[in-house]
Amino acid sequence: MGKDGAKTEKSGLKLGRADKTQEVLMLLPMAIGFALFVLYPILWVIRWAWFNYDGYTTSIFIGFENFIRAFSRDPAFWRSLGNTMYIAVIKLLIEIPLAMILASFLNGKIRGRTVFRVSYFLPSVLSVAVVGLIFSIMFSSYNGIINALLRSLGFIRKNINFLGRRDNAFFVIILVSLWTSFGLNMIYFIMGYQNIPKELYECASIDGANVVQQFIHITVPMVAPVLQLVIMLSFLGTLRMTDLILVLTNGAPGGTTEVVMTYIFKYFFQYGEAMTRTQFGYASALAVITAIILAVITLIYLRMSRKMKEIQG
């Protein structure tokens, strides 16, 4: 690695001579890797979306059949897509304000702020599968600690079936995904806040603006570029959520908490009930549809939020 680093520097210095060849040579290893491990899989998925293929028998070209099936005969897929959006939007509405407020508290002079920062960040370090396991133990309806605590405090009489009912399960899913990511987003915002010049706040407080006004009129516009990025990363991250759902509810009860990635996953890896054989073709078609929808959402968001990026500039 040390060698690699030195090489980079050196080729950077010599760029004067054979600029273009050197550029190509520098990029080549990455380009090959990119073509093999990113581009090829995408093309692979796009290709098999037009076939009826289970991985063993010969594949049959069926044209638009997979897409027609998805659009006309598969309400479960659209329900899972709806669930994904629902989770992502609710999570975003809670998470972003929470992270921003926490960050503004912990950016100031507060006793023990390092302790708070580290503790809030801690959940982001754990692997998602472990997190899912921890929470499914805690929220277990028969002997989970959350039920036991709520009962002993007198809030409930009977155990709540947290993961077995749709609304409760959504509550848990959103809670858990919030738990895993609010600390990280808080750190992003703290980094954003530190770039805001202190003089702005001084001027504002001389003019008589209180803390809340300062937050709305200085902090929020000044971190707008960070905000734009964090919203996008958080939203896309939630839309791609797979393993948490698989561990936590696995789509139970009856597939009502399925999100789009787990739904595709099940067709692809022959996982879950009622899957007798893998359906690579159909799963690929679903993946293509999802990818297009996500891409459109991202592009619309980037276009709409373009203003946010300019505010600071």
Place this chain on the structure above:
Amino acid sequence: MSKTIHIVLRVLLYLFLLIMLVFALFPVVYILLSSFKTNSEILVGGTRIIPETWRFENYAEAWNLANFGTLTMNSVFYTFFIVLGCIAAGTVSGYVFSRGKSLFAKIMYRLVLFSMFISIGTLALYPQLRIASVVGLTGSLWGPILIRVLGMNATQVFIATGDVDQIPRELDEAARIDG
């Protein structure tokens, strides 16, 4: 008067921070303490967070049964090489994307940008496996490492590109003049 309001606000602020602290740490502490519990205690449930009897043998058992030593070593191995590789790959490609003028660099940049919007999720695993087995990387630790390093993580490439953008070009020129 305004001083009492100030104190009340402070208390509320700390209360809020403490609630969030409990929210963030409770699951971790709970599972940490549960790891010392006996099986029967976990199964019975209840509100006890601190174990009745401390059972440290759980750890020895887990270590031996799950072959934990090897697994940990593998994880450390992966992390080390993936981080090293990603830094190298990220900075090199970031540099070229930021400074490069060749058509090749421009096309690659567009492609990486494009790949960020396309998420096929877990489906990418299968073709990746096929390729890895063709190249003969399956069954060793190097397969996943190479996939992660060469697979051009779009986010890290963009962070590197942005960083290189901030380095003034004059520095390059000065370095070039110096040979």
